Amino acid sequence: MLRVESVTKRFQGLVAVQDLSFEIIKGEILAIIGPNGAGKSTVFNLITGTLKPTSGQIFINELDITGARPHQVASKGISRTFQTTSLFDQLRVIDNLMIGYKWRTNLGFWNTLFHTPRWKAHQAETYQRAMETLDFLGLAEKHDQFVPALSQEEQKRLAIGIALVSKPHILLLDEPTGGLIQEETDRVTDLIRRVREQGTTVCLIEHKMQMIMGLADRIVVLNYGKKISEGAPAEVKSDQAVIEAYLGGEVHA
Amino acid sequence: MFTKPIHTKLLYLAILAAALLLPWYVPDAYIFQIVTMSVLYAIAASGMNLILGFTGQVTLAHGAFFGMGAYGVAIMTKAGIVFWLALPVSALIAAFIGLLIGLPTLRTRGAYFAIVTLCFGVIVWIVSGNWIELTGGHNGIFGIPRPSPIPVPFFGQIEFFTQTGMYYLALAVLLLVLFALYRLVYSVFGLTFMAVRNNEPLADSVGINTYATKLVSFVAGCFIAGLAGGMYAAMMGAVSPSAAGYMLTFNFLIFVILGGMATLPGPVVGAFAIPVLMEFMQFLDDYRMLIFGALLIMVIIYFPMGLVGGLRRLNQKVAAWRQQKFPESDHASR
Amino acid sequence: MDLFLQQVFNGIMFGSTYAIVALGLTLVMGILNIPNFAHGHLYMLGGYLLFFFASTIGLGYWLGMIVSVAAMGVVGVIMERIVYRPLNDQPHINAFIAAVGSLLFLESFALVVWGSQGLRIPNPHPQIIEIMGITMSIQRLLVIFGAIALILGLHLFMKKTILGITIEAVAQNREGAMLTGINVNRVSSMTFAISAGTAAVAASLLTPIFMLSPSMGAILGMKAFVIVILGGMGSIPGAIFGGFLLGLIEALGGGYISAAYKDVFAFGALILILSIKPTGLFGQKEV
Structure with a gap:
């Protein structure tokens, strides 16, 4: 449904995202995880047009939206939230x-x-x-x-x-439960499940491993802007590269 | 969705009646002239409020667009074009020039727009004082004719040779502008203005073309300023560079801020209350801008919504207190 | 040729004043992201304070200049404290409006205290010399060399002193600087002091050549904005280069095309540049 194809983003020599490719499949809940500074939010900003990729392309239903302005991307049915809760306060x-x-x-x-x-x-x-x-x-x-x-x-x-x-066709959620306590996290997780049941595809960035393992259908793991693993939660959990990136063990926490 | 409580409506009706009957209880020609000017200022300030208050873009060239309307009507009517055509054309010219200024500058966020409009205001003022062939230089243009009478079947005609006629014309335009702004602002479309003011990145991400929204607001505001300026020219019979000056912009800004930014009545209240108050405090004339400069700073720090915003907050507090004391009557007001 | 050189000389003289006024402004904009619309009025007030200390009190030109620059530093601190600091966490436009409020206040303050009549500070160095066919007074040369000395001094201050380096750090990353324990409020108020002080130096150098008037700050302030945008907001080399460039554009445009439209050229250049390159000639930062 949405395809990211070998996208790279450099900020004045610093590589934030490197040759990243992945796909969001209709009807799934996809999670993007990775340590701090792995470039997760940058990926969202690239998809939604807040940032322009240095190279690579992004397609929605085979339509090239690389370099479109944020409001144009939104009107293709891609909605997002921000890491710091952003509202019209x-x-x-x-x-x-x-x-x-x-x-x-x-x-x-x-x-x-x-x-x-x-x-x-x-x-x-x-x-x-x-x-x-x-x-x-x-x-x-x-x-x-x-x-x-x-x-x-x-x-x-x-x-x-x-x-x-x-x-929207696809909902991009940037740490939807950041800063919430367990009970609240559970309620928001439940909300996300209901969103999917309604027929909206969800892609989210999260830190809370336990929550992700229970919620996501598939997981993409980033480290230093590169994709180091992709697959079902169980596969990702046992991937050696992922365990190393998280300094061992933390995945099981 | 956007309804007002009944007592607020009654208050507005009372104010409207007072405005319609004004020529009967203000016999003093001088004061009447000041009030008529206030109507024009209220129109222009309401346009500025659309840009500044509702959309959050600090325009500092509003006086220049007022001036374009004024010079437009002055030049065209002197050339023999009838006022009723010259007025909308002048306002459209102001709107078009606004579009030209907005196109490169509204793309950016923050300070650029404020700085460029401030500079543009000064350019227009300098040009109006120096382009002698077009504007008559520092002396300006004299002998601008009054609007021609409008024939009304079976009734005769509406004339504008008296101050009273001009007053009603200005009042009619003010009501029309307020009506249009009311429709624009209290609607989903109006919410997009406030969305841009409040959180531009979020507005962008939910599919609002923020650049286009800012442009629409700015061009509409400039059109309104041009309208007010055009009527000013016909009413005064003369225009000079001060009708396009940046001090005029600052006056509008004072009306908007002290009256109440981002409220529809605010600029109107400011445009009426401040000039009339100043008439009663002539002795303060030298200190005028000293006071208003300080007031502008204090109001923006402590009462960012000005007089009208402050009154609304008071009203809400009273309503909340009433509800606490008499829970049965719930007149929640907004 | 003589006319050309004379115009170039005048352009450099005005340009050096513009450069220091714009320097002060760009510092404040870099630190606080506030367009201080009253910056030109700080220049104006600096000129009047020089008049007050040098002529009214009778301290003489040089001592009066030192006292007025110091006094303007204090004015800058007060301005930051009571006008801008309370608006720190409010929407940006509120600070813009407060800036307009300060502008109106300062201009009418000068009007009330000193009147609308132009005042003159006796030119301390009126001697005239001629080099290569260009007539110049010592005071005009002093403007140029004084400005260059100030720019060099400021450059050393920004690069070599802890306060200067801190200011630059805050300008580049306010949140980051706060996290490292820098007292951002103190840096803001010091920046305002320097900004107002440099404006007063510019006024002290230039005003003995011209008349003082309460409205002289408005146009100069706007030119400073043109320069700051031209050079890129927060960029110090940009402000210096932009200042000299604008001085030359004006002197040549005013001398050869039209004196009445001198100021229009500057603002016209501004709108043109913004349409083509919104971040200025040297800028990277979006404000």
Whole structure:
């Protein structure tokens, strides 16, 4: 569904990602793991157009999206979250989701100015879809609150919701449970499972090994920007290169 | 989705009635003139607020776009073009020049746009004072005709030769602009402006073309400034470089910030309250900008949403307190 | 030919002033990412303080200059402390607006205290000499050499002293510097002191040749911005090069094409450069 083909990214001589190739298959949960500084977030930034690859190509359903701008990538049905929870924190919860759905609609300048029939339909559709997503996230009661009033876990959920509201084909999650305690992590993990059940393909970056082993269908392991292993959790777990990269043992933690 | 509580609506109706009846209780021609000017300032400041308050782009050339509207109407009506055509054309020219400035500069984030618009404001001001063939140089242009009467079937015609006629014209345009801004801002489309202001990388990642959004906001704001400037020319009958100067930009900025950035009533409140207050405090004239400069800093630090934002917060606190004391009545206001 | 050389000389003189004013500005922008729109007004206030100390109090030119530069350093610290520091964690545009507020405040402060009439500081070195057909006063030469001395001094300061190296570290990576235990607030306030102080040096050198007026800071400040963008934000060599370049463009453009549109050339160049290379001629950093 999404294919990364021998992508390399250099920052002023420093190689962040080197000759990386992998594929995200429709309907799966793919995890990208690796030690700090392995280039995981850079991979997301390259896919979503925040960064341009030095060389290599990225395809979505055989369509070349290498070098497209972030909003163009998003409108191909690829949504993402950021490592540090990124929200529209001056706005209400429901506004955050409606913004996430906007590109699906035709709510432009003139339609809005003249309140055309199309505007009315799309405006209502946006609201409805946003409320639907809030239900899914378990945040329906908080729709009218401002973002800072939410707990950390709720904010993480909302961040996923902003990416999810537009019904993307692929959802890229950058450490969706970073900074959460075990209980909260479990709830968010459960949410991610439900996202997949809805038919959305998920690709996530994570540090928490236990969680990943239970959640992911496949795992790609990066170290120093290179892919050192790929496969089902059990295979990856026993891969010698992976164990070495994690200084032995930590994988089993 | 975006409804207002009933008592807020009543307040706005009362203000509208007061504005419509104004010529009857403000007989003093001088004060009336100041109020009419305030209407024009309110229009321009509302346009600036769209760019600055809602979209978060610090434009410091708003006076220049006001000036383009003013010079546009002055030059065209002197050349014999009817005001009703000259006004929209001038506003469109301002919008088009805004587009030309926005295209290279809105691609970047942060300080560049503010700096370039500040410099552009100065360029326009210098050019308006020196391009004698077009603008009359420092003396400006005199003898701009008033708008021609509009014939109304079975009624006669609406004339604009009196100050009162001009007042109602300006008021009508202000209401129209506010109505348009209301529709734009309180909608999903308007949320994209605020998304750009609040978190541009996130807006980008959820499929919003942030560059185009900023451009639309800036061009629309410039159009509104041009509209206000065009009416200024017809009302004053003369324009000079001060109608395009950067001090005008700073005045608009003061109206927006002190009145309440990112609120629709804010710039209007600022544009009315500040010039009228200044009339009553003539003795402070030398200290005017000393006070407003300091106020600008204090307000932005302690009340970033200005007077209207402060009042809203107070209103919310009162509502919360009421709810605590009388839980049955829930007038949650926003 | 004589006219050409004379224009080049004037261009270098203005350029050296521009270079030091832009240097101060680029330091602040590198450190805080704030466009200090009031920077030109610090220059203006520096000129008036020189007038106050040298003429009103009667300390004479050189002593007055030292005192006014020191006083402006204090003004810079105060400005950082009460205007910009409270806005550190707020949206960027709030600091931009506060900068406009300070600009209005400083300009009308000078207007209230010293009036709108132009004031003159007696030129301490009015003697005129002629070299290769170019007439120049000693004071004009002093502007050039004073500026060069200041630039060299500042360069040594940035490279050789701990404070200078710290400033550069903070400019390059604010969070990183904070993690290594650098007191970023102290660095910010020192940077403002240096920035305002250098603006005062520029004013002290140049104002004896021209009249003082409250509005003289506005245009100079904007030119400093043009230079900083031209040279790349936060780049010191860029500011120096840009300063001299702008001085020459203006002197030649003003001398040969149109004096009234002198300032338009500078701003025109700015918009042109931004359209082609938004990070400036020397810059790498996006602000």
